[in-house]
Amino acid sequence: MTEELFSKWIDDCLTPDEQVIVDAALAEDPSLIEEVESARGLGDLMKSEFPASQEPMYPDFFNSQILNKVAQIDREGAAKTAEKSSPWWARIGFAWVPASGLAAVLAFFAGTKVNPPEQDADFAAATELPNVYTPGGNHKTRVVANAQGEVSVIVVEGLDAIGDDVDFATVGASAVLPERYLISQQRQL
Amino acid sequence: MAPADASSVSSIPDDGPPDLDLITACQAGDTAAFETLVSRHRGKVFAMVQNMIKNEADAWDLSQEVFIKVWKALPRFEARAQFSTWLYRITHNVVYDWLRKRKIDSVGELDDNLLHQGNIAAGAITTPKGSARPDDAMNNRELGERIRAAMDTLSPEHRETILLREVQGYDYKEIAASMDCSLGTVMSRLYYARKKLQQLLANENND
Known part of the structure; x- marks a missing residue:
């Protein structure tokens, strides 16, 4: 007799065919009925001890x-x-005001940089120069120059932010560097 | 709760509209209908949660969480199964998420794989042979304490299975749907949960 059959017997859920199997097992071992009755008693105990429904407090x-x-x-x-x-324009709310201002500024700078069509080829031919020396361990430097050498862009990544209190007009070899800068240098060491 | 007819889609209470009508109203945004649904089912949900986690304060919170999840999931409810089964599935998930977070391990947890037996021969040694029926030997209060202690030794899966069967009166298919497991797993867990409880209660009786 399988576990499933035994459980169905306890729960009175046997089909007629299954009942035949159970009857045969019972005939072979009549003590099985005690186990079934014990399990049914267990079910009654559980019903008395564990409520099926209980209102929560308040x-x-x-x-x-x-x-x-x-x-x-x-x-x-x-x-x-x-x-x-x-x-979409209603979703961005008042953000359109600074956004349009920024767009105007960018358009201005883009206009100042626009070259006559014949000069675009120079920038198309701009290349990144190899063998660029970078002194700092954490820095990364790239230099991009156009074919004529008239425009070059140096991109340095990994530099510490320059404090607002640095006055480049007065900083010289003998000037005292800002404390924030000195602290950041010490951290790197 | 009497064993439900699996073919019925919604339960019809003694008073008030059927669950399905309330659900339709809830899906249209009717919170008054939802409150009726909550009032109707909160007792069963709270009882089941408390029977599983044995802490009234947490059971209160988790039961509320069940109904909040029900509200969120109601638009997806399709009347292919009984609402109570669907509700209980959500309850099951909430309880198990909570148990996982609390990492509650039961003592002597039954492992389905270790204890699986394909067949039980009539008269086999492994068939439990209780020497006395527990209810003949103990008074009610002591019996209640012992059965609670015995239930605490079951794994959450076995505890839930036997509670759904013996206390809530779910049939095997409803238990399988609520716990998202196969019918065979339900039968196996039910068998071993009963076996272990009988053994524990019989052992205590013999002490």
């Missing part, structure tokens, strides 16, 4: 807390839906 408060949370979820959901359904 049931009205229990409900109200859930409904408050549900209302909050609904509000958040409604706000997201409203945001998604509005046109």
Whole structure:
């Protein structure tokens, strides 16, 4: 007799065919009925000890807390839906003001950099120069120059930020460097 | 709770609209209908959670979490199964997430793989042979304490299976759906949970 059959016997869920098998097993070992009755008694004990339903304490408060949370979820959901359904320019709100200002500045600088079409080929031919010496261990330096050598860009990555209190007009060989700069140098050592 | 008819889609309580009608209203945003649903089912949810984790304060919080998850998931509820089974599946997930976080390990946890037996022969040694029925030998209060202590030794999966069967009256298919496991696993867990509880109670009786 399988575990499944035994459990179904305890639970009175046997099919007619299964009952035949159980009857045969019972005939062979009548003590099996004691085990079944014991298991059924266990079930009754469990029903008496473990409630199938138990109201939580303060049931009205229990409900109200859930409904408050549900209302909050609904509000958040409604706000997201409203945001998604509005046109894109309405979604960015007042951010369009500084964004348009920035766009104007960038357009100005782009205009100052635009070369006559015949000169674009120079920049198309700009290359990154190899063998660039970088003194600092954590720094990375690239130099990009156009074919004529008239424009070059030096890109240094990994430098510490320069403090706002550094006055380059007065900094010389004998000038005292800002404390923040000195501290950052000490950390690297 | 009487064993449910698997073909029924919604339970019809003694008073009030059926669960399915309330669910339809909830899916349309009716929070009053949802409160009715909560009031109707909170007792079973709270009882099951407390039976599993044995802490009333945490059971209160987790039961609320169950219903909040129900509200969020209601738009996806399809009336292919009984609401109570679906509700209990959410309860199961909430409890197990909480247990995982608390890393509660039961003493003497039964391992399905280690204890699996394909067949039980009539009269085999492994068949439990209790010398006396527990309910004949102990008074009710002591018995209650002992059965609770015995239940504490079961793994969460075995404890839940036997609670769903013996206390909540779920049939095997409902248990399998609620616990997201196969019918065979349900039968195996049920068998070994009963076996272990009988052994523990019989051993205590013999002490």
